[in-house]
Amino acid sequence: MSELNAESTAFRAALEAVRAVEPRIADAIAKELHDQRESLKLIASENYASPAVLLAMGNWLSDKYAEGTIGRRFYAGCQNVDTVEQIAVEHAKALFGAPYAYVQPHSGIDANLVAYWAVLADRVEAPALAKAQKRNVNDLTDAEWAELRQAFGNQRMLGMSLDAGGHLTHGFRPNISGKMFDQRSYGVDAATGQIDYAALRESAREFKPLIIVGGYSAYPRKVNFRIMREIADEVGATFMVDMAHFAGLVAGKVFTGDFNPIEHAHIVTTTTHKSLRGPRGGAVFCQPELADQVDRGCPMVLGGPLAHVMAAKAIAFAEARRPEFADYAQRIVDNSQALAEGLLRRGATLVSGGTDNHLVLVDVDKYGLTGRQAEQALLDSGIVTNRNAIPQDPNGAWYTSGIRIGTPALTTRGLGTAEMDQIAELMHTVLSQTKAGASKAKFDLDPAVSEGISKQANDLLGAFPLYPSVDLGV
Numbered sequence: 001m002s003e004l005n006a007e008s009t010a011f012r013a014a015l016e017a018v019r020a021v022e023p024r025i026a027d028a029i030a031k032e033l034h035d036q037r038e039s040l041k042l043i044a045s046e047n048y049a050s051p052a053v054l055l056a057m058g059n060w061l062s063d064k065y066a067e068g069t070i071g072r073r074f075y076a077g078c079q080n081v082d083t084v085e086q087i088a089v090e091h092a093k094a095l096f097g098a099p100y101a102y103v104q105p106h107s108g109i110d111a112n113l114v115a116y117w118a119v120l121a122d123r124v125e126a127p128a129l130a131k132a133q134k135r136n137v138n139d140l141t142d143a144e145w146a147e148l149r150q151a152f153g154n155q156r157m158l159g160m161s162l163d164a165g166g167h168l169t170h171g172f173r174p175n176i177s178g179k180m181f182d183q184r185s186y187g188v189d190a191a192t193g194q195i196d197y198a199a200l201r202e203s204a205r206e207f208k209p210l211i212i213v214g215g216y217s218a219y220p221r222k223v224n225f226r227i228m229r230e231i232a233d234e235v236g237a238t239f240m241v242d243m244a245h246f247a248g249l250v251a252g253k254v255f256t257g258d259f260n261p262i263e264h265a266h267i268v269t270t271t272t273h274k275s276l277r278g279p280r281g282g283a284v285f286c287q288p289e290l291a292d293q294v295d296r297g298c299p300m301v302l303g304g305p306l307a308h309v310m311a312a313k314a315i316a317f318a319e320a321r322r323p324e325f326a327d328y329a330q331r332i333v334d335n336s337q338a339l340a341e342g343l344l345r346r347g348a349t350l351v352s353g354g355t356d357n358h359l360v361l362v363d364v365d366k367y368g369l370t371g372r373q374a375e376q377a378l379l380d381s382g383i384v385t386n387r388n389a390i391p392q393d394p395n396g397a398w399y400t401s402g403i404r405i406g407t408p409a410l411t412t413r414g415l416g417t418a419e420m421d422q423i424a425e426l427m428h429t430v431l432s433q434t435k436a437g438a439s440k441a442k443f444d445l446d447p448a449v450s451e452g453i454s455k456q457a458n459d460l461l462g463a464f465p466l467y468p469s470v471d472l473g474v
């Protein structure tokens with residue numbers, strides 16, 4: 001018998017330790033790998049992190065409290081956390097060519113909160129302190145503090161509308177950002193499905209926001225951040241970009257020049273687990289002027305940093321600095337465009353007519369379906385996507401009229417443009433064979449069709465094993 005490789009040995013040993021305490025958890029972890037291997041995953045926000053990234057998280061760095069920043073902690077004995085955070089920061093700065101990086105945020109939402117507080121501190125708190133000739137909020141009188149608190153809650157934000165692909169954290173009411181900020185949205189041109197920069201400029205002139213937020217979760221095109229920065233400068237706004245979805249395309253130098261947010265924004269936030277392929281987490285990049293405010297993230301809005309996750313971020317950033325990652329990023333977009341072309345050729349309607357990035361938005365109204373019906377019919381056929389609103393969506397944010405599909409995960413698995421065309425065929429078959437039912441959630445699809453498609457989807461994946469170096473022996 002050949003010897004087990006190091007990765008299989010490591011994961012098996014970890015599961016054995018877990019199993020000794022609670023076998024059901026070990027089973028769920030093992031089953032997750034099995035299920036991921038079997039599923040044709042087209043969720044635009046998901047990926048598969050490397051074994052090195054995953055293994056960097058399972059250790060005693062998790063035991064350490066390290067509130068504060070590198071070298072300035074509220075706890076003693078943080079020398080190893082300092083080392084880990086410093087290395088993660090170094091790789092992050094080099095990867096993105098950013099002057100400053102903060103790698104503590106536990107998620108994308110947390111990164112946005114850090115950024116919002118940094119901007120509020122810079123634009124609202126600092127001027128208020130200067131006016132009162134005080135150095136610290138604790139030195140303000142109760143009346144001055146009451147005034148400042150009011151001011152924090154009355155600032156304006158201009159962000160992308162949800163149905164155009166914006167994110168809840170860009171000032172929408174179900175998220176705290178919508179409660180903190182007076183939000184106005186910019187959308188897309190109805191005819192092209194692309195951002196209307198002239199309308200955005202006009203809206204910014206009229207609304208005079210403190211912050212303009214660029215970035216999205218479901219917009220299939222490049223965004224011209226140079227123009228957005230010009231608009232921000234014209235109206236005196238701070239320009240923030242949330243690159244949670246497309247950070248991998250920035251890291252891989254697919255988005256350069258006008259389309260690289262790092263070159264144009266005052267502050268940039270990201271997740272680390274989407275196209276960037278790292279651990280679940282977030283990060284903030286900024287111009288040096290904002291660095292002190294960003295560093296206040298913990299304990300301003302974050303709990304103690306997750307040192308084990310920062311270790312995994314360092315690994316992911318280091319991996320993304322390798323030339324192979326640029327190749328990976330380009331293949332994500334090649335695959336997305338092949339999928340879009342395959343769908344268009346078969347008669348599908350896509351929001352904006354195509355894609356420049358890692359995602360495609362299918363208008364399933366053209367198949368006579370809601371997003372909810374289409375999502376479930378595809379899932380029943382072994383194809384994992386998610387429903388998503390489209391611009392001016394007639395079915396609202398719950399049922400929707402769109403299906404969002406993304407290629408980062410399958411590209412990691414090794415699928416290429418030929419397979420994308422096959423997937424377009426499978427999707428088109430499911431969508432055109434599905435008939436809307438009595439409600440916006442119900443539908444009819446011949447089980448023979450869904451079973452046949454499931455089998456084809458599975459056969460397709462057979463040639464592209466997921467985590468080929470990991471054999472759990474079950």
Ligand SMILES: *Cc1c(COP(=O)(O)O)cnc(C)c1O
Pocket residue numbers: 045106107108109110167169215216217242243244245271281282
């Ligand atoms: C996914 C996403 C987030 C949130 O990330 P979490 O890690 O889930 O908190 C924030 N902003 C945008 C644009 C996203 O797509």
